Amino acid sequence: MAWVTQTLSSSLGRKVIMSLTGLFLSSFLIVHVAGNLQLFKSDDGRAFNEYTYFMTHNPLIITISYLLYTSILVHALMSVVLTRHNQASRPVKYAYGRPEANSTWSSRNMGILGTVLFLFIVIHMRTFWYEMHFGSVPMAEYDGKQYKDLYAVVQEAFAQWWYVLLYVVSMVALGYHLVHGFQSGFQSLGIRHKKYTPIIEFLGTFVFAILIPALFAAMPIYVFLQVHGII
Amino acid sequence: MKITLKVWRQKNSNTPGKLVEYQLDNISPDMSFLEMFDVLNGELTKKGEEIIAFDHDCREGICGSCSMYINGRAHGPQTGSTTCQLHMRSFNDGDTIIVEPWRARAFPVIKDLMVDRTAFDRVAQAGGYISVNTGSAPDANEIPVPREIADTAMDAAQCIACGACVAACKNASAMLYVAAKVSHFAVLPQGQAERTMRAERMVAQMDAEGFGACSFTGACSVECPKSISLDHIARLNREYLGAKLTSNNLQG
Numbered sequence: 318m319a320w321v322t323q324t325l326s327s328s329l330g331r332k333v334i335m336s337l338t339g340l341f342l343s344s345f346l347i348v349h350v351a352g353n354l355q356l357f358k359s360d361d362g363r364a365f366n367e368y369t370y371f372m373t374h375n376p377l378i379i380t381i382s383y384l385l386y387t388s389i390l391v392h393a394l395m396s397v398v399l400t401r402h403n404q405a406s407r408p409v410k411y412a413y414g415r416p417e418a419n420s421t422w423s424s425r426n427m428g429i430l431g432t433v434l435f436l437f438i439v440i441h442m443r444t445f446w447y448e449m450h451f452g453s454v455p456m457a458e459y460d461g462k463q464y465k466d467l468y469a470v471v472q473e474a475f476a477q478w479w480y481v482l483l484y485v486v487s488m489v490a491l492g493y494h495l496v497h498g499f500q501s502g503f504q505s506l507g508i509r510h511k512k513y514t515p516i517i518e519f520l521g522t523f524v525f526a527i528l529i530p531a532l533f534a535a536m537p538i539y540v541f542l543q544v545h546g547i548i
Numbered sequence: 549m550k551i552t553l554k555v556w557r558q559k560n561s562n563t564p565g566k567l568v569e570y571q572l573d574n575i576s577p578d579m580s581f582l583e584m585f586d587v588l589n590g591e592l593t594k595k596g597e598e599i600i601a602f603d604h605d606c607r608e609g610i611c612g613s614c615s616m617y618i619n620g621r622a623h624g625p626q627t628g629s630t631t632c633q634l635h636m637r638s639f640n641d642g643d644t645i646i647v648e649p650w651r652a653r654a655f656p657v658i659k660d661l662m663v664d665r666t667a668f669d670r671v672a673q674a675g676g677y678i679s680v681n682t683g684s685a686p687d688a689n690e691i692p693v694p695r696e697i698a699d700t701a702m703d704a705a706q707c708i709a710c711g712a713c714v715a716a717c718k719n720a721s722a723m724l725y726v727a728a729k730v731s732h733f734a735v736l737p738q739g740q741a742e743r744t745m746r747a748e749r750m751v752a753q754m755d756a757e758g759f760g761a762c763s764f765t766g767a768c769s770v771e772c773p774k775s776i777s778l779d780h781i782a783r784l785n786r787e788y789l790g791a792k793l794t795s796n797n798l799q800g
Contacts (some may be wrong), residue, residue: 319799324792328721328761329751329785398762403719406760410569412556413646415620416718420765425718427763458638501764507786509779 329505331399336505339390339498343525345385350532357539362458362468364450373449393435400428423493424501430494437487446476475540488534496526549575549636552644553588555600561656561664567646577637581624582607582614584636602661607632609773612710616661617648622712622771630710630773651709652720653758667757668709668725674753675746676729678738697735704732706774713768713776719760724768726754727784728776734787744795747787 324330352372355365372378416425423430448454448470457466472478499521503509508517542548551572558565572591575584582604588598607610614631618624624634639645647661655663693701707728716721730747733739739746762781770779 320792320797323799327751327788328755328759330792332761333789338569350589403721403760403763406720406758407651408653409651409719410647411617411651412554412619413620413648416765416767419716419767419770420619420718424763424765497764504764504778504782505762505785507782507784507789509782513707 328402331395331402334395334504335392335399336502338388340393340502341388342385342392343495343499343502346525346529350529353536354532356468356471356536362457362466363470364469365468366457366464366466367459369449370464388433389438393431396428396431421496421497427494427497430490433487433490434494437483437490440483445470472540472544475537476544478541479539481537484537485534488530491533492526492530495530496522499525549577549639549641550568551575551584551636551642554644554646555661556648556657557600557660558649558657560659564689565657565660567648575636577635579636580607580632581616581618581634581636582632582789600661601659602676603663604632609633609707612708612773615650615663615665615711617650617740619646622650622715623657623710623773627770628773628775630708633773650715652711652714654720654722655711655714658794663711665711666711667759668711668722671722671726671750671753671757672709672729675742676733677742678733679741680738687765691737695738701732701736704728704735704776704780707717707776708774710773712771712773714759716767716771717763718765718767719763721762721768722754722757722759723781723784724776724778726750727780730787731780731783743787744791745797747784747791748795748797751784751788772792 325334352368353365355368356362357362445467449465449467454465454467455469457464457468475484500514502516503514503517508514539548549572553570553572555566555570556565557568570582570588572588575587579587580701582602585600585602588704592599603613603615605613609630609632612630614623616623616631618631618634623629623631626634648653649655649657649661650663652663654667657663658664705728707725709725711725713724714720717723730750733746734743764778764781766778769776
């Protein structure tokens with residue numbers, strides 16, 4: 318198995334790990350944003366609570382969720398390994414540089430954007446995932462069946478303006494992270510072709526970097542406005 | 549033209565260097581950047597000071613020697629050019645120009661603006677070749693190569709191993725260089741015999757030399773004097789992964 322460890326610890330292999338975990342996390346965003354669209358239903362959170370019940374009880378979803386947690390950790394840890402390696406590759410820095418002349422800001426700052434996203438994920442999971450699994454969540458009853466009322470937790474969290482702001486800023490970071498990360502992930506796998514690269518770039522920019530973060534950011538704003546009776 | 553130069557002066561690889569300022573008053577806008585350095589070195593010689601060491605050879609944009617990081621960019625503000633192809637008319641009268649050597653762990657400074665780029669030679673020796681019979685030249689068109697393939701190989705073969713890709717990359721990665729060398733042979737029929745071994749060995753040597761990983765910022769391709777495309781980096785990734793998954797080499 319020496320070839321496996323050697324391949325995965327090469328500079329290209331490490332990027333493959335970043336790519337596979339990153340693209341898997343990107344695919345999760347589609348599921349997450351689609352499911353959370355239930356928040357926009359005006360049914361006092363019933364659809365959302367039934368959806369969260371499904372997501373926390375379906376064995377397939379539970380299995381994939383562990384893969385997801387692992388991917389987040391591997392993606393983050395590997396980025397630290399790569400960043401340290403890359404920084405060591407230039408021990409003496411340039412006195413003067415004009416990187417903006419040849420590359421985009423997001424492509425050069427994936428580590429900073431990723432750190433913002435990692436902190437966001439920790440806060441996000443503490444607020445919702447931890448409360449759902451280990452906290453005390455009020456119960457709601459639909460058709461005689463008891464459900465954890467995560468919707469109430471959502472309303473409580475998003476009633477605070479600073480918490481909404483944190484989410485919106487984090488989603489901007491997500492957009493910048495994905496505008497480079499999504500298409501870069503395919504590059505690391507060697508997938509670059511006249512026919513498919515324009516499609517990948519379109520999806521990476523308009524779906525993953527704009528549409529999905531915008532929908533996510535709309536959720537706390539919508540709940541905030543609703544809780545405060547503005548809409 | 550009046551120019552203020554801030555040039556990196558470093559005695560040798562073991563001594564720390566620093567930027568030293570020089571004033572030049574009689575610079576013609578038609579001088580190349582290297583000729584401007586010749587004028588400066590002439591003045592330093594007259595004053596009995598040590599001249600600035602810099603690499604140069606062909607002065608027509610093909611040897612890849614003239615490594616200078618000028619005002620924060622490899623080979624200066626022009627794209628698709630080497631330092632010798634850069635002229636003083638690209639600057640304004642009274643400008644301050646900062647000149648530094650390539651910065652990379654794999655390219656240690658020898659003196660002033662000269663760096664040791666033999667790391668590239670060792671990467672090339674690891675697999676950047678094909679095995680052919682010596683003797684008389686083979687007949688033209690003996691091996692059919694479609695035009696599109698020949699063009700792709702030629703685009704990659706344009707690499708002059710100048711190291712601008714490494715210098716421009718935020719990670720000091722040599723991916724564009726290695727990609728150009730691997731691509732050049734991987735697409736041609738003549739390169740098939742060593743194809744798998746080449747990708748494995750060249751990447752292993754690239755890593756051993758201490759170059760960084762690819763973040764796909766695209767800076768390398770923008771600063772490359774031969775404008776080598778990022779397509780080749782994708783091909784290198786493909787070649788390497790394919791080689792690793794299919795070769796009989798179990799040792800790594």
